[in-house]
Structure formats: C-alpha cells, structure tokens
Amino acid sequence: MNEENKAKVDAIIRKWSGKRGALIMALHELQGQFGYVPWEEALYLGQELGIPMAKIYECLTFYNYFKVKAPGKYVISVCDGTACHIKGGASLIEELEKELGVPAGATTDDGLFYVQVVRCLGCCGLAPVMVINGVTYGKLTTDKIKSIINEWRAKEGN
Ligand code: FES
Numbered sequence: 001m002n003e004e005n006k007a008k009v010d011a012i013i014r015k016w017s018g019k020r021g022a023l024i025m026a027l028h029e030l031q032g033q034f035g036y037v038p039w040e041e042a043l044y045l046g047q048e049l050g051i052p053m054a055k056i057y058e059c060l061t062f063y064n065y066f067k068v069k070a071p072g073k074y075v076i077s078v079c080d081g082t083a084c085h086i087k088g089g090a091s092l093i094e095e096l097e098k099e100l101g102v103p104a105g106a107t108t109d110d111g112l113f114y115v116q117v118v119r120c121l122g123c124c125g126l127a128p129v130m131v132i133n134g135v136t137y138g139k140l141t142t143d144k145i146k147s148i149i150n151e152w153r154a155k156e157g158n
Helices: 003-016 022-034 039-049 053-062 082-086 089-100 142-154
Strands: 074-079 113-118 130-132 135-137
Touching: 003 022, 003 039, 022 039, 022 053, 022 074, 039 053, 074 089, 082 089, 089 113, 089 142, 130 142
Parallel strands: 074 113
Antiparallel strands: 074 130, 130 135
C-alpha cells in the first residue's frame, strides 16, 4: 500500500475507531474512496480497528454491495452528498456520463473507466469533489472534466 492510500485509510480509521458498526461503515467509506474494497487496505483497516481478518472476509462476502475487485482500471468516484450536490455535483455526473458514454454504475467498453456516485468523500470543504484512483479533484467544474479524463486516457497512450 502506498503512502497516499495509507493516509486515506488512516483517516477512515480515525473516524470510525471505537464507534458502533465501525467495520461496515469503514468498509463502506473505503469503497467510496477506491471504488471497491482493496484487500490490503481492508486488512490494514481491520488490524488497526482490532477486527479479525475472518470477520472482514465474512462481511465482504455477506453483503453483495461490496465490490472486492476493481470494476475498471480507473475508478471515478463522484460525490453527490449534500455539500457537493449544492455546488453542482449532479452536473459533474452528467458531464462524466457524456464524456465517457456510460451511465454512472457502469464500466466503459474498453474497461478503463468505472463511474460511481458516492454520498460523501469526507472532504466537503473541497465540494464538489471527484476522486480518480485516489487522486482528488476538488472545487471541480464541468468544463474541467474532459481534460482530466484525457489526462488519464493519455496514460494508456490514447
Ligand atoms: S458531500 Fe461531497 S465530499 Fe462531503
């Protein structure tokens, strides 16, 4: 796990440590950040929260809401929580759908991008917010979407 991911998981741990329903809420937030629940991060989270590996596995397999595999090479989490919605989160979602040609909740045909709408990414001060594979784009406007997506496409030589 790289330092950036560790910092994200640490923030989730700080938020949920000692609270009721911590595991489910923390896994939910982990999926919000990464688009799925990466196993290494989930294990670290469990270790820090004092939850055994078997319990995490049980939780991930019991609730089919949780995705344990990345649904696309680049997972785009776009926030439509209250703070982001007020500042135009819905128009970001529309713009992304237009740019990628798939609705939220789907993966592009080339398997590169998966878009998910989340309720809060924990950085409301930056609203509206989008995260792509752990990279945060805050105070985002629709006119920036195309160039951001193109930067990620360029990594593929497209
Ligand atoms: S509502 Fe979007 S980051 Fe909190």
